[in-house]
Amino acid sequence: MVQPVIGLTLDSEPPGGYSKTHGWYALRENYCDAVARAGGLPILLPHEPEQAKAYLALIDGLVVTGGAFDVDPALFGATTRHQTVTTKDRRTAFELAVTRGAVGADKPVLGICGGQQLLNVALGGTLIQHIPDEVPGALAHEQPNPRTEAGHVVAVSPGTLLHRITGMAELPVNSAHHQAVKALAPGFVVDAVAPDGIVEGIEDPGKRFLIGVQWHPEYFISAGDSRLFAAFIAAARR
Numbered sequence: 001m002v003q004p005v006i007g008l009t010l011d012s013e014p015p016g017g018y019s020k021t022h023g024w025y026a027l028r029e030n031y032c033d034a035v036a037r038a039g040g041l042p043i044l045l046p047h048e049p050e051q052a053k054a055y056l057a058l059i060d061g062l063v064v065t066g067g068a069f070d071v072d073p074a075l076f077g078a079t080t081r082h083q084t085v086t087t088k089d090r091r092t093a094f095e096l097a098v099t100r101g102a103v104g105a106d107k108p109v110l111g112i113c114g115g116q117q118l119l120n121v122a123l124g125g126t127l128i129q130h131i132p133d134e135v136p137g138a139l140a141h142e143q144p145n146p147r148t149e150a151g152h153v154v155a156v157s158p159g160t161l162l163h164r165i166t167g168m169a170e171l172p173v174n175s176a177h178h179q180a181v182k183a184l185a186p187g188f189v190v191d192a193v194a195p196d197g198i199v200e201g202i203e204d205p206g207k208r209f210l211i212g213v214q215w216h217p218e219y220f221i222s223a224g225d226s227r228l229f230a231a232f233i234a235a236a237r238r
Contacts, residue, residue: 005061060237078126114179141180
């Protein structure tokens with residue numbers, strides 16, 4: 001079997017901690033472990049927007065990872081910015097470029113947590129900027145318990161690719177976000193929803209594999225998470 005090359009986007013941090021003189025890249029090991037466990041070859045993608053095409057020529061699939069930051073609301077037409085919003089503009093510029101390129105080439109894309117939000121914005125959708133202020137009675141989507149445990153469940157929509165992949169009508173998921181999908185980008189459908197109505201999964205049925213999930217499947221909270229990575233890697237082999 002061909003081992004597909006999977007590009008993963010990186011987070012970035014300013015000087016301090018690991019490097020006191022320069023900014024630095026970071027990624028939890030379990031992102032790479034999840035790709036490798038499913039049969040892919042993970043490679044990491046620095047934030048070079050002008051090199052997005054060159055990176056795309058090297059990879060068979062793309063994982064847009066999460067991070068402790070937000071997409072600039074101006075990118076989805078908002079005229080105000082919630083006080084909780086923080087941005088990493090060069091990271092976002094690169095992720096927009098590489099994601100749009102991958103979608104245009106119909107390469108498999110998996111967006112995780114903030115990666116789902118990036119997918120939606122990249123293709124024309126909008127975001128809830130701060131769930132507690134926009135969704136009355138919302139769950140604690142920034143769960144207080146460890147990310148290795150479930151924070152809540154999601155209902156998986158029948159007939160969707162996510163449902164066919166997981167074989168589950170309900171998934172236990174972890175939760176580490178304060179934003180979420182608001183208006184869907186054209187072509188997307190909702191494939192998972194939290195009990196409070198927050199969109200937890202999106203997909204484009206017209207693409208080979210284009211799925212975003214609001215949780216972190218790289219923690220393998222359920223069998224559905226393993227199946228999601230396996231299906232992603234299988235799609236990247238074709």
